[in-house]
Amino acid sequence: MHHNPKHTAGQVHKAEIRAIQLEKGKLPPQAVELEMAVLGALLIERKAADELFQVFTSEEVFYKDAHKAIFKAIKRLSDASSPIDILTVSNQLKIDGNHSVAGGDHYLIQLTQSVASSAHIEFHARIVLQAYMKRKVISICSEAIQFAYDADTDVFSLLDMMDTESTAINEIIARGRTEMSFSDALDRVVDRVKMLTDATTTLTGVETGFAKLNKHFGGWQPTDFIVIGARPGMGKTAFVIRTTVEAAKSGSPVGFVSLEMSTEQLVTRSVAVESAFHMNQLTKSGFEKQEYFSGLLRKVNEMRNLPIYIDDRPSLTIGEIKRKARLLKRKQGIKLLVVDYIQLAGAEGNEDDRVRVGKISRGLKSIAKELEITVIGLAQLSREVEKTATKRPALHHLKESGDIEQDADAVCFLFRPGYYGLEPDHEVIDHDCNTEFIIAKYRHGGVGTLGLSFDENKTKFMDRHEEEPANGYAAANDVVSQVPLPKIEPSQAFDNWSIQDQSDNNPPF
Known part of the structure; x- marks a missing residue:
């Protein structure tokens, strides 16, 4: 073998192994x-x-x-x-x-x-x-x-x-493996086009949680490695929580490797995303009356059987992530794997950050191909983005992060102009949207910008077809609507959940 798994003990000689075989x-x-x-x-x-x-x-x-x-x-x-x-x-x-x-x-x-x-x-x-x-x-x-x-x-x-x-x-x-013949490949193309033609919906992959993304991508497609990059505070985790929950609700099992947040934090945010509850209620103030728990229990019971499998061990190496993905594929049949976020994965030796991130990127793409699932990797961009006049991320902001751009089938960025005190460009996105979902690279289709709606007070993304309750907090028949809730600033909401750059003076790669 190539590596010694011991800190102090010596390598076992091949002769010893041969001796074991001969003894048997x-x-x-x-x-x-x-x-x-x-x-x-x-x-x-x-x-x-x-x-x-x-x-x-x-x-x-x-x-x-x-x-x-x-x-x-x-x-x-x-x-x-x-x-x-x-x-x-x-x-x-x-x-x-x-x-x-x-x-x-x-x-x-x-x-x-x-x-x-x-x-x-x-x-x-x-x-x-x-x-x-x-x-x-x-x-x-x-x-x-x-x-x-x-x-x-x-x-x-x-x-x-x-x-x-x-x-x-x-x-x-x-x-x-014997290569696929051109004739066989043509048959596969015909089969896929027939499937698309006969489908009652444009969704041919895993539910994304957003109507616009479903239409553009046809859902998250198997074998694709999708990179979603952003600066802290743009809502990377909020976005991926929504896509995870919606995929699970549609019947697609999801594996989630959370290298930053604990399982409890992740699930708490999932409850907030799926309900009218405010993060402040779930993490700080609680409810004024005991009976308000009925709304919480009702929502929790609805979510209890969602096929979401979370591993929150810190600094997992790409080898450990691969093993976990194979296990989840074999036992749970996952169709989507989320890694939050790429730069936090651990090194497997004395590697510089560029080599480490490049190895992780290639490893995530290989997982997608081997297991025939979609892999979404979140990537944190360096502060170079914020030195530009528009603050808008672009592909060259990934240049320092190993081979992420090269390995990914799609590279997308989340950008909320309001975070920097800028007005949304409504020539680019719809008037009822405040977030740009920038598709900077897509191996199988076009690039461009889609508009999404982000609720800054609740720190969660909404789809356009959804309507928030009139009071902004809960439906009229929900008991928690009686709870007066304070408005908190977006920066506070994100700080509470540690998705800001903990070492912002040093780029993450």
């Missing part, structure tokens, strides 16, 4: 005869290399050291566009210093006699690859067992190491 009287999985057939095919037909390299490209896949050396020589010749035959491979083995290890020219001749043609090389190669993957699983598990028995082992580092090794195996599998 078991030989590692292998397919030596098929390895010979694969190498023989490469030696007799040049085109065989092109087929094989679609399955694997590493000599480590082979079990016998002689076969590893021969494949390595063949790969070097192929990379140099040189002919591949017994003579050229023999010469390359001599250059590599592996001629005797490979068994000499006699063994090369023997390999060519082990197969009649390269007709079945891909099939043979996949069996060889399966044997290699089984050996890797045995190696990972054997080493993990040794570390697990050691008192000095850090269990979380051990899990990270196992996840890293497992991911490496998954990547080998992914490289070995």
